[in-house]
Amino acid sequence: MKIIEKIKTNKLAKNQTEIQKICLHKLQSSPLPNPKSELWRLSNKSKFSSFLDYSVSEKDLKSDLPYPKNSQNIIRLVIGENYKINLKEENYSIQQLNEDKLDKFIKEQISCFDQNENWCNLLNLSLSCKNNILGLKINGSKIPPIEIFSHASNNSLNAKTLVIFLEKNCNIELLQVNLGKENSSLSQSTFFFLEENSSLNHGVVSYGENGSNLLNSLNVIQQKNSEYNLGSLHFKFNYARFEINIKQSEGNAKTNIKGMQITKKDEQISTYTKIDFNGPNGFLDQINKSLADDKSHAIFEGSIKVPKIAQKTDASQLSRNLLLSNLAQIDTKPQLEIIADDVKCKHGATISQLNEEELFYMRTRGITLAEASKLQLSSYFQEIISFIPVSKDRWNLLDKLLNEN
């Protein structure tokens, strides 16, 4: 694990920024997460090691984006391409966060980080050089849809960080695409700060190629009356870990999450979510789906914390899982930690196989077993896909990718 050696010997990067120094300092005494902790015990050690086996690359090779930008009405950004963003239109503005504000925000976040729980963020911020941190401040209305790409380069480890402040009363639709390349590792950390009455429809689509690895950490702070909707899809990674940390800082906010991970061959993809309600009248509706085929392994662990201050919280967390092979493995653990006494919370998990009666019904209508299985899987995806803000041309690409063997 080349990276860990460099962390230990403080040789990770020349010209370290102050943020990199703070994070490295936090990691140096204990550079790896605790493999016995609940958050890491199921992580495949050899795959995790392969994530850390590449050299850090601060510069990206130009990468072709997976589909053309065919509408002028989309704002498209690629993290690592060094632009100065300063869009001021009649109804809205999108500006780069100034360095001081960006540093202050990140430092505040780091001060709350736990070495084990936030290891992915600490690693990311240790590795991300200035060019690979994109900070934006968005306000106004009638904002065009935004697409933000992160990608890794072959045979290297790339770290990308995105920070977005959504100002009061602002609504946006943002699709984040994380692209893994053959034999590569991508570390992506994203931070959203949603001010009062703002709303974010967020899509995360992450997919790789042979030997791609991903650590994707998403951190959201929601002020009151904000709404955060997340639709996510992770597939085609040798090893991928998606961490979602959401904090409703004053309660009175809405969070909807529909996520899905698809594993094939011997891949391992996991999703860990932690939702903190830090005030009353919070709302959460979460569904996570896993689909595991061949010898692959899918993991979901969800945690909802409802402290005494979070009365009248209404939270639901469901984990639905489809096992397509006798050799595939699914681990799921939705959890609630409730201290408040006036709340409506539920959680549940199911693991099943393709429904044989549905398949038989379709087959009695002349549809072959292969087509029937495909239709059934599409219907399984549909609930999640329809929640991701993707247009038809992007969906066609997704449809093609999802149906590849």
Place this chain on the structure above:
Amino acid sequence: MQSKMKESDPILEVKNLFASTDNLPILKGVSLTVYPGEIHAIMGRNGCGKSTLSKIIAGHPSYKITNGDIKFSGENINSLEPEERSQSGIFLGFQYPIEIPGVSNLEFLRVSTNARRKFLNKEELDTFDFEELVKEKLELVKMDKAFLSRSVNQGFSGGEKKRNEILQMALLEPKIAILDETDSGLDIDALRIVASGIKKISNSQTGIILITHYQRLLDEIEPNYVHVMAEGKIIKTGRSDLALELEKNGYEWTDNFVKKT
């Protein structure tokens, strides 16, 4: 009793059929022959094997044929997959039509219709041509076009599900349709709509097997033959007055019949 309509070859011949699931014998020697233009009714107590017979003819993978043959248009179909049976013209109308969330009814109907059309060497229909065809068939079962945009059977009432089955039958134009308790859960009006749809679809070239508990469906569609099943086999065959007799006397006599044999 042998069929009288012997001018043409039978569509379906079930000969001394034995079948089991999880090593539990369900069918214990069923024989049944259906000629073109015939309507057969199969009646019997719950658990006597009626629905199992229909599923086995349609090719349900959970059942194993341990003895006997099913011949369709003269060919043995024991080893055919369910989709091959459907494509060649066997239709099973389900007692409890399955809901398939996320799959649009229109697309489902189009894919299945095209599978049958392909078998018949007919041109497959694109979405636009198919919409024209389906509109015409919707009339038969008095269904609204809005049903097409919903997921297959999801959120449909019992009556709507059964009408959707008959719509599928109309689109697939099967040579033989086995309708498993199509009348259950229907009010009088819905029953008449479904029965009228079945009558309009059937013709002198098709065979129909109605599995039912009640006379009321047979009041709408008069069968040529009524069969009574008990303990996994057909124990009596008669004309439509046999159904009236069953309605009047129930099935108790079948217990004695089974004991004697």
